[in-house]
Amino acid sequence: xxxxxxxxxxxxxxxxxxxxxxxxxxxxxxxxxxxxxxxxxxxxxxxxxxxxxxxxxxxxxxxxxxxxxxxxxxxxxxxxxxxxxxxxxxxxxxxxxxxxxxxxxxxxxxxxxxxxxxxxxxxxxxxxxxxxxxxxxxxxxxxxxxxxxxxxxxxxxxxxxxxxxxxxxxxxxxxxxxxxxxxxxxxxxxxxxxxxxxxxxxxxxxxxxxxxxxxxxxxxxxxxxxxxxxxxxxxxxxxxxxxxxxxxxxxxxxxxxxxxxxxxxxxxxxxxxxxxxxxxxxxxxxxxxxxxxxxxxxxxxxxxxxxxxxxxxxxxxxxxxxxxxxxxxxxxxxxxxxxxxxxxxxxxxxxxxxxxxxxxxxxxxxxxxxxxxxxxxxxxxxxxxxxxxxxxxxxxxxxxxxxxxxxxxxxxxxxxxxxxxxxxxxxxxxxxxxxxxxxxxxxxxxxxxxxxxxxxxxxxxxxxxxxxxxxxxxxxxxxxxxxxxxxxxxxxxxxxxxx
Amino acid sequence: xxxxxxxxxxxxxxxxxxxxxxxxxxxxxxxxxxxxxxxxxxxxxxxxxxxxxxxxxxxxxxxxxxxxxxxxxxxxxxxxxxxxxxxxxxxxxxxxxxxxxxxxxxxxxxxxxxxxxxxxxxxxxxxxxxxxxxxxxxxxxxxxxxxxxxxxxxxxxxxxxxxxxxxxxxxxxxxxxxxxxxxxxxxxxxxxxxxxxxxxxxxxxxxxxxxxxxxxxxxxxxxxxxxxxxxxxxxxxxxxxxxxxxxxxxxxxxxxxxxxxxxxxxxxxxxxxxxxxxxxxxxxxxxxxxxxxxxxxxxxxxxxxxxxxxxxxxxxxxxxxxxxxxxxx
Amino acid sequence: xxxxxxxxxxxxxxxxxxxxxxxxxxxxxxxxxxxxxxxxxxxxxxxxxxxxxxxxxxxxxxxxxxxxxxxxxxxxxxxxxxxxxxxxxxxxxxxxxxxxxxxxxxxxxxxxxxxxxxxxxxxxxxxxxxxxxxxxxxxxxxxxxxxxxxxxxxxxxxxxxxx
Numbered sequence: 001x002x003x004x005x006x007x008x009x010x011x012x013x014x015x016x017x018x019x020x021x022x023x024x025x026x027x028x029x030x031x032x033x034x035x036x037x038x039x040x041x042x043x044x045x046x047x048x049x050x051x052x053x054x055x056x057x058x059x060x061x062x063x064x065x066x067x068x069x070x071x072x073x074x075x076x077x078x079x080x081x082x083x084x085x086x087x088x089x090x091x092x093x094x095x096x097x098x099x100x101x102x103x104x105x106x107x108x109x110x111x112x113x114x115x116x117x118x119x120x121x122x123x124x125x126x127x128x129x130x131x132x133x134x135x136x137x138x139x140x141x142x143x144x145x146x147x148x149x150x151x152x153x154x155x156x157x158x159x160x161x162x163x164x165x166x167x168x169x170x171x172x173x174x175x176x177x178x179x180x181x182x183x184x185x186x187x188x189x190x191x192x193x194x195x196x197x198x199x200x201x202x203x204x205x206x207x208x209x210x211x212x213x214x215x216x217x218x219x220x221x222x223x224x225x226x227x228x229x230x231x232x233x234x235x236x237x238x239x240x241x242x243x244x245x246x247x248x249x250x251x252x253x254x255x256x257x258x259x260x261x262x263x264x265x266x267x268x269x270x271x272x273x274x275x276x277x278x279x280x281x282x283x284x285x286x287x288x289x290x291x292x293x294x295x296x297x298x299x300x301x302x303x304x305x306x307x308x309x310x311x312x313x314x315x316x317x318x319x320x321x322x323x324x325x326x327x328x329x330x331x332x333x334x335x336x337x338x339x340x341x342x343x344x345x346x347x348x349x350x351x352x353x354x355x356x357x358x359x360x361x362x363x364x365x366x367x368x369x370x371x372x373x374x375x376x377x378x379x380x381x382x383x384x385x386x387x388x389x390x391x392x393x394x395x396x397x398x399x400x401x402x403x404x405x406x407x408x409x410x411x412x413x414x415x416x417x418x419x420x421x422x423x424x425x426x427x428x429x430x431x432x433x434x435x436x437x438x439x440x441x442x443x444x445x446x447x448x449x450x451x452x453x454x455x456x457x458x459x460x461x462x463x464x465x466x467x468x469x470x471x472x473x474x475x476x477x478x479x480x481x482x483x484x485x486x487x488x489x490x491x492x493x494x495x496x497x498x499x
Numbered sequence: 500x501x502x503x504x505x506x507x508x509x510x511x512x513x514x515x516x517x518x519x520x521x522x523x524x525x526x527x528x529x530x531x532x533x534x535x536x537x538x539x540x541x542x543x544x545x546x547x548x549x550x551x552x553x554x555x556x557x558x559x560x561x562x563x564x565x566x567x568x569x570x571x572x573x574x575x576x577x578x579x580x581x582x583x584x585x586x587x588x589x590x591x592x593x594x595x596x597x598x599x600x601x602x603x604x605x606x607x608x609x610x611x612x613x614x615x616x617x618x619x620x621x622x623x624x625x626x627x628x629x630x631x632x633x634x635x636x637x638x639x640x641x642x643x644x645x646x647x648x649x650x651x652x653x654x655x656x657x658x659x660x661x662x663x664x665x666x667x668x669x670x671x672x673x674x675x676x677x678x679x680x681x682x683x684x685x686x687x688x689x690x691x692x693x694x695x696x697x698x699x700x701x702x703x704x705x706x707x708x709x710x711x712x713x714x715x716x717x718x719x720x721x722x723x724x725x726x727x728x729x730x731x732x733x734x735x736x737x738x739x740x741x742x743x744x745x746x747x748x749x750x751x752x753x754x755x756x757x758x759x760x761x762x763x764x765x766x767x768x769x770x771x772x773x774x775x776x777x778x779x780x781x782x783x784x785x786x787x788x789x790x791x792x793x794x795x796x797x798x799x800x801x802x803x804x805x806x807x808x809x810x811x812x813x814x815x816x817x818x819x820x821x822x823x824x825x826x827x828x
Numbered sequence: 829x830x831x832x833x834x835x836x837x838x839x840x841x842x843x844x845x846x847x848x849x850x851x852x853x854x855x856x857x858x859x860x861x862x863x864x865x866x867x868x869x870x871x872x873x874x875x876x877x878x879x880x881x882x883x884x885x886x887x888x889x890x891x892x893x894x895x896x897x898x899x900x901x902x903x904x905x906x907x908x909x910x911x912x913x914x915x916x917x918x919x920x921x922x923x924x925x926x927x928x929x930x931x932x933x934x935x936x937x938x939x940x941x942x943x944x945x946x947x948x949x950x951x952x953x954x955x956x957x958x959x960x961x962x963x964x965x966x967x968x969x970x971x972x973x974x975x976x977x978x979x980x981x982x983x984x985x986x987x988x989x990x991x
Contacts, residue, residue, distance in 0.1 A: 048972075048976070048978075049971070049976060051537075052975075052976045052977070138692070139692070140692075141689055141692055141694045142689065142694065163895075163901075165888055165891055165892050165895065166892070168884075168888055169845050169885065169888050169889070169892065172881055172884055172885045172888065173845060173848060173885070175881050176848055176852065176878065176881055176882075176885070179877065179878045179881070181566060182566055182567050182568065183865065183874035184655060184656075184679065184681035185656055185679045185681075185870075185871055185872075185874065186656070186657075186863075186865045186871075186872060186873075186874045187567075187568055187602075187655075187656070187657050188860065188863045188864075188865040188874045189567065189859075189863070190855070190860065190874055190878065191851070191852070191855055191878075196566075196567065196570065196571050196574040196575075197571070197575075199566035199567035199570065199571045200564075200565050200566030200567070200571060201566075217919075218916050218919075218920065221912055221915055221916035221919055221950075222909075222910045222912055222913050222916050223910065223912070224910065224911060224912045226950040226951045227950075227951050227952075337536070337537055338537065339537050339538045339539070339541075341682065341684050341685065343688075344688070345684060345685075345687075345688050349684075349707055349708065387950070388947055388950035388951050388952045389947070389952070389960060391946070391950065392943045392946045392947055392950070392960075392961070392964065393964055395923070395946070396939065396943060396964055396965065396968055397968060400935075400968050400972055400980070403978075403980070403981075404972050404976065404978040404980075406562060406563070406564055406575075407530060407562050407978065407979055408564075408575070409927065409930055409931050409981065412927050412930075413927060416923070416924070416927065421844070424837060424840055424841050424844070425841055427837035427840075427841075427905055428835075428837040428838045428840065428841035428842075428905045429838075429903050429905060430841060445877075446877040447680075447681065447682075449870075449877065450870040450871070450876075450877070451678055451679070451680070451870075453869075453870040454650075454676065454677075454678045454869075454870050454871060455650060455676075455678060455694055487891070527979070527982070527986075527988040527991040528973070528977055528979050528988065528991040529979075530979050557991075558977040558991070559977075560977040560978065560979065584979070656871070677871065679871070825871075
């Protein structure tokens with residue numbers, strides 16, 4: 001595992017990669033601070049830029065945004081009682097009361113420190129486990145990859161917010177989108193409707209920006225208050241939090257581990273792990289700690305967990321090519337487009353790239369620990385920028401980012417279409433992430449499914465004859481039974497409860 | 500006019516002045532529309548684009564526009580004005596192959612050539628520790644004794660490497676189970692894992708995966724091709740005559756512009772590109788990556804590209820032959 | 829009927845997702861069959877996988893409409909509006925006009941206009957809007973044209989400021 005770091009070091013430790021990591025952390029924090037835009041949007045907005053950079057500098061920037069974006073949401077949660085991202089929703093419980101007691105400085109300091117340290121802990125686990133998992137996955141062949149893709153998609157559809165049925169519909173729709181374009185086995189055009197722009201399918205980035213960013217802009221305009229400048233307490237730079245957090249070291253490590261664990265399960269995102277970690281911390285609290293009324297431990301528990309999730313989510317993403325959440329799905333897409341295949345091959349053929357990504361992740365957390373605290377007053381100022389300036393700027397950046405991918409206006413229409421769809425889905429309480437995961441895993445699933453059948457000498461039996469593939473499909477079957485059970489049982493027990 | 504109106508006028512005026520619409524070509528950045536997904540091959544185009552950009556004093560961006568076996572990139576470039584600001588990265592697939600298969604309605608004569616860029620030959624590779632077949636002759640003998648038992652991947656089905664491999668097998672009257680791997684790096688993984696018995700590789704993939712593969716035969720009749728595979732034997736040295744010569748069994752690209760492009764623009768581009776591909780530094784860079792500069796001048800376009808079509812038809816026929824063999828199995 | 833109203837967005841989303849499998853079945857039977865890739869083994873049959881997904885989606889659609897009609901969808905999704913919904917729709921319409929005109933008019937002429945109108949709509953003053961619109965569009969152009977060598981739409985006037 002230290003070999004990976006040594007191989008990756010030369011790729012990462014140069015001026016441009018370091019500078020871009022610093023830029024990424026700050027940009028991520030700013031995007032996290034702004035209500036409505038999360039780490040995913042940050043990654044997507046900077047994706048076109050990353051394609052024009054050397055691989056590690058580009059991936060390093062995106063990962064830094066991922067790290068910063070996962071932490072920044074807590075600042076607005078603490079100061080305004082508006083979580084900047086869903087990840088920070090649980091930070092409200094104690095962060096906002098702390099700020100009301102006049103301790104917003106401490107609350108923000110603790111949240112950033114806990115995020116950075118939690119991220120570092122999960123980074124060490126990532127460093128240790130990914131090569132092991134990747135070495136195991138070297139035994140995988142097409143049947144196993146098809147089974148893994150199915151499992152990844154299923155967990156994401158089931159675990160994401162909303163009903164499992166809606167998650168499955170969204171995931172299935174993502175698979176359908178992945179089939180649009182030129183079939184890679186027959187070179188036939190599928191579902192292109194005679195439009196040559198569709199012969200490579202809808203562009204992933206255009207879909208992501210449409211679903212997430214455009215729909216969010218529409219929601220933001222519907223909310224009004226374009227010129228409001230929120231009142232917040234005066235903030236300064238202070239490293240007191242580094243001392244404060246020592247009182248919570250067990251809480252910190254435990255929460256980081258909880259976050260890493262849930263991050264490594266495809267589909268369980270940072271918001272879920274933050275809530276679970278908060279519940280655990282509350283249960284293990286000493287009698288004199290009053291969670292929910294401004295307890296430092298509450299902020300530490302949620303923030304260490306939601307940033308620990310990042311490192312966790314990178315584990316299956318890098319070692320198996322199965323994304324842990326929507327953000328890592330887009331990171332995987334970026335890696336594909338830069339010409340690298342996540343999975344065991346990455347560790348075998350490009351150990352320098354894998355190592356560089358690990359270093360980038362660890363360094364992002366280190367940078368955040370320092371800059372996150374130094375720049376606290378700046379983030380306070382960012383919160384005061386009225387939406388009338390912000391919304392048009394975000395619209396322009398998203399639009400030109402999508403255009404620049406292939407210098408294509410058609411992609412902008414794709415983006416608009418998915419903006420409308422994203423709005424409809426959010427109104428109807430559908431999760432959006434499974435679409436993205438479906439689009440990424442679709443080709444993995446279909447190509448390996450068909451390939452396995454070609455390789456097999458006795459048809460579909462190949463999927464159950466191979467032990468690993470059979471085991472994975474067994475888990476899939478259990479999960480499907482669970483979904484049916486949870487969907488059917490309430491229907492029989494209490495029909496028409498909601499009407 | 501109120502203040503805001505004045506500001507608008509001023510802004511628009513500045514913008515118009517900043518883009519002189521009547522200076523000498525080129526006055527702004529040029530795009531090279533590249534027909535595949537990013538990867539080693541795109542890096543080769545990028546090398547030429549960077550050098551050509553320096554020569555012309557602008558930037559040339561290589562825009563990856565994959566889809567429909569390269570046709571999408573041509574369609575996208577055709578939709579742009581014929582002003583020399585859009586260059587077609589004319590790979591053999593969209594330029595010759597797709598029209599032959601009825602997937603596009605142009606011929607190579609519909610474009611104005613600049614210089615030819617690079618070629619890369621294909622090769623048959625097996626696992627580095629393969630002990631069933633010593634050399635290409637042994638592989639053929641094994642296939643003859645065990646018809647259809649081996650599994651192989653030429654990358655994408657129906658593409659150029661597939662044609663050449665099918666042609667070789669047709670000539671030898673042997674066949675193996677075809678398993679397409681559009682992502683060729685993944686084919687290397689599965690060959691190493693024992694799922695595939697042999698594959699068709701290109702120099703870019705070979706360069707990265709040298710430790711895991713052994714080249715049995717380079718599918719070309721040019722000595723330069725052997726060099727990109729560290730001196731592996733050419734297919735001809737095993738007495739196999741495929742009937743595909745020179746550029747025909749290889750991937751190659753020729754940079755093109757639209758037919759209606761003004762002559763002075765074409766002349767400027769040709770002169771600059773001629774200087775670039777004949778520059779020893781650029782050539783060395785390309786060779787390092789496994790791409791051989793072909794150095795055909797614009798005037799040779801028809802003589803070189805014309806014969807390719809006829810020889811490729813035999814590759815298309817070979818794929819049909821292979822399909823019949825596999826279906827009959 | 830009351831349920832269709834209280835779950836209006838659910839119904840809209842349902843109609844969209846229920847149409848997807850139908851399109852797949854139709855395309856597989858027509859277009860893909862004409863291309864000769866709707867039958868045969870895994871090598872030749874490009875329609876198998878989409879058809880499997882379509883069957884699953886069709887099944888899920890049936891379950892979902894039953895859940896809506898039986899009142900098992902707990903979260904309501906009525907067609908509610910806010911005082912600024914009309915503004916959001918206007919902005920969307922503006923963006924559509926922008927996309928239509930972009931290839932012909934070009935980035936540098938059109939973007940400042942779009943941004944100025946948007947910022948005016950969101951309540952900024954004329955001068956602030958114009959200055960910010962110019963600043964934003966030039967800033968974004970500087971990054972994409974200047975740093976990343978992207979050719980932004982040049983339009984009829986063939987304008988590229990940083991290219």
